[in-house]
Amino acid sequence: MTQKNFTIGALAKNAGVNVETIRFYQRRGLLMEPVKPFNGVRHYTERDVQRVQSIKQGQKLGFSLDEVSELLSLEDGQHCREAKNIALKKLVVIRERIEGLRTMETTLSNLVESCASNTDSVSCPIIVTLLGTSG
CATH class of the missing domain: 1.10.1660.10 (Multidrug-efflux Transporter Regulator; Chain: A; Domain 2)
Structure with missing residues (x-):
């Protein structure tokens, strides 16, 4: 070949x-x-x-790329424990990001609902939240 x-x-x-x-x-x-x-x-x-x-x-x-480099340095297949530890650390970070995204989604969804039902032509709930004011 x-x-x-x-x-x-x-x-x-x-x-x-x-x-x-x-x-x-x-x-x-x-x-x-x-x-x-x-x-x-x-x-x-x-x-x-x-x-x-x-x-x-x-x-x-x-x-x-640093993590990929570290993983690829273990490519001989004899370092599964080390690779697993790197992956577990990444999994924790990903799960924290997902939780943060869920919180952001809930907050933004609530703001969109508030905006849709808002009858106040002066104070938009989304803008009020962004500005950190109470209206």
Whole structure:
């Protein structure tokens, strides 16, 4: 089986990102930059495509690039406990965000209802809340 080699543009296309994303990941140390051969064209492999896709998947799950980097450093599969601890910390943060969003939703929903039933042409409940005044 022959190993595919990609230019940076082909790598980006196959991974579903743009070239600047690849360069950014390289600057952050998330993706190694291949040695530039004499002919001047760097070549990437299918493994590089998979790594970029793994980084993007980690971001979709809410991990920061630093957290993704930490998780990928455990990629040999022997560090499940460490990976689990990183994921548990992220889960706590996500659950706190969800709770905050629920509170915001309830408050905003109540304000919208107040606004809909408001007969006071001078004092809008939403604006009053934003301004922190009592009317």
